[in-house]
Amino acid sequence: xxxxxxxxxxxxxxxxxxxxxxxxxxxxxxxxxxxxxxxxxxxxxxxxxxxxxxxxxxxxxxxxxxxxxxxxxxxxxxxxxxxxxxxxxxxxxxxxxxxxxxxxxxxxxxxxxxxxxxxxxxxxxxxxxxxxxxxxxxxxxxxxxxxxxxxxxxxxxxxxxxxxxxxxxxxxxxxxxxxxxxxxxxxxxxxxxxxxxxxxxxxxxxxxxxxxxxxxxxxxxxxxxxxxxxxxxxxxxxxxxxxxxxxxxxxxxxxxxxxxxxxxxxxxxxxxxxxxxxxxxxxxxxxxxxxxxxxxxxxxxxxxxxxxxxxxxxxxxxxxxxxxxxxxxxxxxxxxxxxxxxxxxxxxxxxxxxxxxxxxxxxxxxxxxxxxxxxxxxxxxxxxxxxxxxxxxxxxxxxxxxxxxxxxx
Amino acid sequence: xxxxxxxxxxxxxxxxxxxxxxxxxxxxxxxxxxxxxxxxxxxxxxxxxxxxxxxxxxxxxxxxxxxxxxxxxxxxxxxxxxxxxxxxxxxxxxxxxxxxxxxxxxxxxxxxxxxxxxxxxxxxxxxxxxxxxxxxxxxxxxxxxxxxxxxxxxxxxxxxxxxxxxxxxxxxxxxxxxxxxxxxxxxxxxxxxxxxxxxxxxxxxxxxxxxxxx
Numbered sequence: 349x350x351x352x353x354x355x356x357x358x359x360x361x362x363x364x365x366x367x368x369x370x371x372x373x374x375x376x377x378x379x380x381x382x383x384x385x386x387x388x389x390x391x392x393x394x395x396x397x398x399x400x401x402x403x404x405x406x407x408x409x410x411x412x413x414x415x416x417x418x419x420x421x422x423x424x425x426x427x428x429x430x431x432x433x434x435x436x437x438x439x440x441x442x443x444x445x446x447x448x449x450x451x452x453x454x455x456x457x458x459x460x461x462x463x464x465x466x467x468x469x470x471x472x473x474x475x476x477x478x479x480x481x482x483x484x485x486x487x488x489x490x491x492x493x494x495x496x497x498x499x500x501x502x503x504x505x506x507x508x509x510x511x512x513x514x515x516x517x518x519x520x521x522x523x524x525x526x527x528x529x530x531x532x533x534x535x536x537x538x539x540x541x542x543x544x545x546x547x548x549x550x551x552x553x554x555x556x557x558x559x560x561x562x563x564x565x566x567x568x569x570x571x572x573x574x575x576x577x578x579x580x581x582x583x584x585x586x587x588x589x590x591x592x593x594x595x596x597x598x599x600x601x602x603x604x605x606x607x608x609x610x611x612x613x614x615x616x617x618x619x620x621x622x623x624x625x626x627x628x629x630x631x632x633x634x635x636x637x638x639x640x641x642x643x644x645x646x647x648x649x650x651x652x653x654x655x656x657x658x659x660x661x662x663x664x665x666x667x668x669x670x671x672x673x674x675x676x677x678x679x680x681x682x683x684x685x686x687x688x689x690x691x692x693x694x695x696x697x698x699x700x701x702x703x704x705x706x707x708x709x710x711x712x713x714x715x716x717x718x719x720x721x722x723x724x725x726x727x728x729x730x731x732x733x734x735x736x737x738x739x740x741x742x743x744x745x746x747x748x749x750x751x752x753x754x755x756x757x
Numbered sequence: 758x759x760x761x762x763x764x765x766x767x768x769x770x771x772x773x774x775x776x777x778x779x780x781x782x783x784x785x786x787x788x789x790x791x792x793x794x795x796x797x798x799x800x801x802x803x804x805x806x807x808x809x810x811x812x813x814x815x816x817x818x819x820x821x822x823x824x825x826x827x828x829x830x831x832x833x834x835x836x837x838x839x840x841x842x843x844x845x846x847x848x849x850x851x852x853x854x855x856x857x858x859x860x861x862x863x864x865x866x867x868x869x870x871x872x873x874x875x876x877x878x879x880x881x882x883x884x885x886x887x888x889x890x891x892x893x894x895x896x897x898x899x900x901x902x903x904x905x906x907x908x909x910x911x912x913x914x915x916x917x918x919x920x921x922x923x924x925x926x927x928x929x930x931x932x933x934x935x936x937x938x939x940x941x942x943x944x945x946x947x948x949x950x951x952x953x954x955x956x957x958x959x960x961x962x963x964x965x966x967x968x969x970x971x
Contacts, residue, residue, distance in 0.1 A: 372845045372846055372885065374969070376966065376969045378967075417969050419969070421845070421846065421885055424846060424848045424861050424884065424885060425884075427885075452884065453884075454848050454850050454859045454884040455850075455852065455884075456850055456851065456852050456857040456858065456859055457852050457857070458852055477968065478967045478968055479966075479967055479968070479969050482967075484967055484968070512852065514930060514931065515930040515931040516930070591930060592929075592930050592957060592960065593927075593929040593930060593957030593958075594929070594930075635957070635958070674958075714967075717965060717966050718966060720967065756966035756967055757966070
């Protein structure tokens with residue numbers, strides 16, 4: 349067991365006597381099964397170059413995932429939360445989505461402070477506010493939040509201060525974290541994807557087989573995005589404005605502060621490099637009548653220096669606009685995504701990178717509190733220059749159709 | 758005189774019996790659906806609308822992680838007891854100007870009576886369950902909370918000029934509560950006021966099995 353995981357396990361054991369006296373436990377979960385009509389190209393999840401979660405061209409029943417989220421209110425101010433998931437993929441298994449302790453004492457003033465420590469999602473998503481980091485609007489999150497679910501996790505501590513006004517609540521949160529140094533690798537080597545295959549601590553992301561062979565290695569090649577490489581602390585800061593009946597604005601900056609030339613020995617004698625990854629994210633949501641609008645834009649870069657003086661930068665940008673129609677049990681949603689990457693340095697006159705758009709249409713039906721049925725069509729049109737190196741057309745247009753039944757506990 | 762009353766009753770479209778000095782207030786949403794939990798307050802520069810009564814004790818229950826009732830009117834000097842009927846702890850609190858307090862309630866426990874002596878709106882939350890919310894409106898004026906049928910009746914009113922104000926927790930924050938002036942010419946007069954409120958979604962509905970609130 350790695351020392352940090354050992355510390356986490358020890359902290360959990362230390363909290364057990366407290367938990368024994370706690371009266372407030374909750375356990376919630378979901379279980380998802382779906383019929384998927386997949387695009388023909390092999391998915392990146394299986395080592396291919398396809399940009400959707402499913403590939404291979406078949407229409408079949410799939411296990412869409414399951415998660416359990418448990419909370420224990422250890423004291424009136426101290427909450428312990430842990431979320432685990434079981435996902436299907438080329439390497440199925442149970443992994444930890446997040447696990448943290450939060451201390452939030454009551455305040456009888458307009459100000460309320462809290463701190464949390466453990467492993468948690470950087471609060472970048474305005475979509476994924478449902479159980480197991482899923483979206484209530486669509487099965488597949490936006491390109492931005494697909495990536496957040498794949499590679500971003502903070503292992504550290506976050507402090508938060510809220511000011512609760514009559515009209516609006518402001519909150520400022522900031523975190524110091526480690527163990528997210530390889531984050532950014534996926535955007536550089538794979539580019540953006542739209543997928544609800546969220547990765548947890550303990551799972552591994554797969555690099556495209558074609559690139560792995562190019563490097564003279566034997567696929568499958570997987571890496572752990574939640575590793576510490578070097579001594580640096582990453583940070584994020586987020587400012588939120590929320591007003592009931594109006595909406596929410598959220599501005600965030602993330603920087604993992606990884607050393608661009610750092611690497612760690614990895615399985616099979618390979619090197620796992622750190623990627624200095626940073627981004628700005630601006631999100632907004634608003635309600636107009638029965639329609640909820642969510643928009644988010646992200647702009648960032650990731651840098652690697654595998655040899656002295658050889659610096660490679662990938663600029664990445666993405667944005668989406670989602671409209672969800674609240675019609676009681678029925679909830680249609682439509683989302684438009686735009687995404688791009690640009691690799692630097694570039695040869696004169698050459699553009700290396702990708703750009704694309706995606707349209708996601710979902711119809712959700714909640715006939716019961718415990719059941720959600722979703723029919724979703726995802727259409728993606730993307731152009732990625734590196735595909736030409738493998739004799740493939742750079743432009744691809746793919747459609748993925750899913751019919752999901754999700755049970756909630 | 759009687760035919761005038763009959764006419765007023767017909768014009769008001771009331772289906773009930775008309776009593777002397779009566780004001781019928783009906784609250785609906787913009788789709789015409791009756792709105793409960795709206796506080797209808799009656800104030801008058803010419804007639805006494807304050808209610809002199811001995812302080813009473815009100816109750817706010819907590820059941821299924823919901824405060825019951827959602828909205829309640831109390832008079833300055835009244836006491837309120839919070840009762841936890843859930844199997845989990847609740848940390849009831851308010852940071853309102855009218856009353857700031859915090860009470861930790863174990864399952865089955867009731868709080869000591871809390872005296873509300875200052876007029877104003879007391880928003881109540883639970884620090885453990887952020888989706889729990891309730892309101893106590895502390896007012897010396899004549900005020901009623903609409904039931905789910907959306908209608909309240911103020912009877913036996915002296916003649917005078919009345920301002921009817923309607924407040925609801927789901928009015929857009931910062932929005933002035935709508936009001937209307939009604940004149941009861943005689944003590945036998947009957948008037949009706951209709952309010953159509955534009956309401957934002959109920960914040961209590963944001964927590965369900967898909968959304969774990971923590």
